[in-house]
Amino acid sequence: MEGKFNNFVVGDVPTLMYIPNFVTVDEENQLLNNIYEAPVSKWKSLKNRRLQNWGGVVHEKGLLPQELPSWLTKITRRIYEESELFPSAINHVLINEYHPNQGIMPHQDGPAYFPVVAILSLGSPAVMDFTPHSKLRFGSNTLKGDAENRRCDGRDFKIETHEWIDNHHPFSVLLMPRSLLIFKDNAYSDYLHGIKDSVTQQHAGAVNETQGMMHQELNEKADQAMRTGDLKVIHRTTTRISLTCRLVLKVHRNLFKF
Numbered sequence: 001m002e003g004k005f006n007n008f009v010v011g012d013v014p015t016l017m018y019i020p021n022f023v024t025v026d027e028e029n030q031l032l033n034n035i036y037e038a039p040v041s042k043w044k045s046l047k048n049r050r051l052q053n054w055g056g057v058v059h060e061k062g063l064l065p066q067e068l069p070s071w072l073t074k075i076t077r078r079i080y081e082e083s084e085l086f087p088s089a090i091n092h093v094l095i096n097e098y099h100p101n102q103g104i105m106p107h108q109d110g111p112a113y114f115p116v117v118a119i120l121s122l123g124s125p126a127v128m129d130f131t132p133h134s135k136l137r138f139g140s141n142t143l144k145g146d147a148e149n150r151r152c153d154g155r156d157f158k159i160e161t162h163e164w165i166d167n168h169h170p171f172s173v174l175l176m177p178r179s180l181l182i183f184k185d186n187a188y189s190d191y192l193h194g195i196k197d198s199v200t201q202q203h204a205g206a207v208n209e210t211q212g213m214m215h216q217e218l219n220e221k222a223d224q225a226m227r228t229g230d231l232k233v234i235h236r237t238t239t240r241i242s243l244t245c246r247l248v249l250k251v252h253r254n255l256f257k258f
């Protein structure tokens, strides 16, 4: 497969692709209008963010489908066609809304999804952290102190090691507005992904630092995002909206055959 996105691979973990400015400012505004025109009941409130679910209900055993609206298929069809990474059309979109101090806990996407995910970012920038799955970590548990290792106060030691099996290592990706991030392969299967719930986020060493920094907002709009000396920091001053586009292969046409 020779998808259009092969030139956009970033980092050394297979495989992440970062496509800056996948949509234009006009398209971004149109999408945001459509998202905020949806009935309030379409929003589901979680502890640390709100979300809209489009495409149907995802069960462990598959999708009870609902047709995606045309304003979404316009985007999902483009991702499907240009990436050439999905065996059939994307049929599910999760829209997450984050206020500047909101994030998403490190997690792995559910087993119902085909293991390729495409995330379109709108609004405020954010940094997504990837952490190797705990099964790939050495000695991350509390090491019970023996006689020699016992602290003077008698409590057990907690030794946090940061050693990883087979070159696995944590890394981060800068998600600028209008960009598309795709991840699959080991980046999908061996890593958890999450976004910290902090207003400022460091992106020094992000795997797409060069591509992300080309973004005019980081260089021009000091109120939205700025660089402080060597510390590269984004300031999440507004809401971020993301569209997580995925494919559920197993689709149930009939509720009663579940």
Ligand SMILES: O=C(O)CCC(=O)C(=O)O
Pocket: 094, 096, 104, 109, 119, 128, 193, 242, 244
């Ligand atoms: O908002 C994002 O960029 C990530 C969303 C995500 O990981 C998910 O919906 O599973």
Ligand SMILES: [Fe+2]
Pocket: 107, 108, 109, 193
């Ligand atoms: Fe996720």
